[in-house]
Amino acid sequence: MLKILFVSSEIHPFAKTGGLADVGCALPKALQSLGHQPIVFMPAYRSVMEGDHPIESTDIQIQIPVGNRLMNGSILQGTLPHSNVPIYFIEQHEYFDREGIYGGQSDYEDNCARFSFFSRAVLEAINVLHLDVDVIHCNDWQTGLIPALVRLQNRPLGVDTQTALIMTIHNLAYQGVFGRAEMRSTGLDWKHFNWQEMEFYGKLNLLKTGLVFADGLSTVSPTYANEIQTTEHGCGLESLLRDRKNDLAGIINGVDYNDWNPETDALLASKFSSSNWRIGKPQCKEDLQHIMGLPVKSDAPLIGIIGRLAEQKGWDLIIELMRCWLPDSEVQWAILGTGEARFEKEISELVQRFPERISAQLTFSNELAHKIEAGADMFLMPSRYEPCGLNQLYSLKYGTVPIVRATGGLKDSVTNADQEAVTAGEANGFSFSEYSAAGIQDAVHRAVLTYSEHQEIWGRIVETGMKQDWSWTNSARHYVDLYQSTLSQLSPKSVDCPIP
């Protein structure tokens, strides 16, 4: 049984901007059901304090020097919903009682100070709560300072050379890069500001710091683990990742089927399974068309898209494809997303011109996300790169055939419906390789044609996806393997030898 401290800047349902939050909720629960003892840490943002989930004070105060200020904070506690996994929240009003998590239209200017404080507070909390841990599992740049603090300076009680420090990359494009003056908020000596430790082209890089000092590294799919070692996807850290490739695991994310299961999903107009989807799914489609203001047509192919409006997600290709198809085709589009203003503007313009064929909600809505997953016939995800991607996994379970670009976790989870894969019963979606208008056109065209004219094959593709098991249990076992193999490589505890 391992005692695992899981540290993340987002945990669903307390605070979420993307897949990191889903992982932060589901993985600790899966680790617990495998018999381990996870403890979770996150900041007490305003959304945490104003949410519906019970949170209590521990009456423990902490003080952390950040730059030349002494910042006061406190520790709150709760449990992950539908579980007894303990979660601790680091409260610091000035840093975390804000509208956003990382910023509004642009990032908060003091993000380095905010997450340095958080990282240092977590280590302080280990001390004051007398936690004894085998593994500290850090996630993304917001926690990248922790491995450096533990190895270089601030070793809390209960953490020693035997404690495995794990750093997981959920998206290498976000590295937490700050001006060199921010080194002061880390609490570490300037001597570590060098290219082999914390410096990245004259700036401070918190993700790099984590990757240098952690004992074991991982990212969220096997293909992405290979891709990030290349110049194309390595975002400048490829040679560091190549040097550490023997410590780098690629573990695909799972799905929390307590949250995402059409057989039990209370948000749906009708629940369904792989044996009765032909009855339940059309009711969900009708409901979705209704709430999105699209004409209720059972045979119009309905494509759903949910995601951040960021270049990563392939919106330029999507918009180009919609511009080309909207005037003539029967295809309907249901879009949910928030993000860059330029994409919001282009999507809104298309909605105005073709209200019968495209509907978009440019907000964040968990409820609508569930309804789109259930009511759409296809789910489009043409990402430029995709560390793992969760929506294609949800789509598979909801019988909504994914159309994806074969990159990262999309490549690892979607088997293209070519003749061979269909015959072998392995096809669960449609994919294309080249990031181009021709690539996406061809894949969406094949999907729509199969949906409209080859219903028997379509049914087989739907059911293959629905019957697959992408639950966390498997992935959590891989994390346990990573923890254990990392622990086994740490220097053995020094044993006092009796002098003869």
Ligand code: ADP
């Ligand atoms: P990323 O983490 O890169 O944003 P993922 O596919 O890994 O992408 O995870 C995205 C998660 O965020 C999914 O659970 C998805 O349903 C959710 N999501 C993204 N945008 C929205 C939105 N506008 N409304 C509701 N959920 C959203």
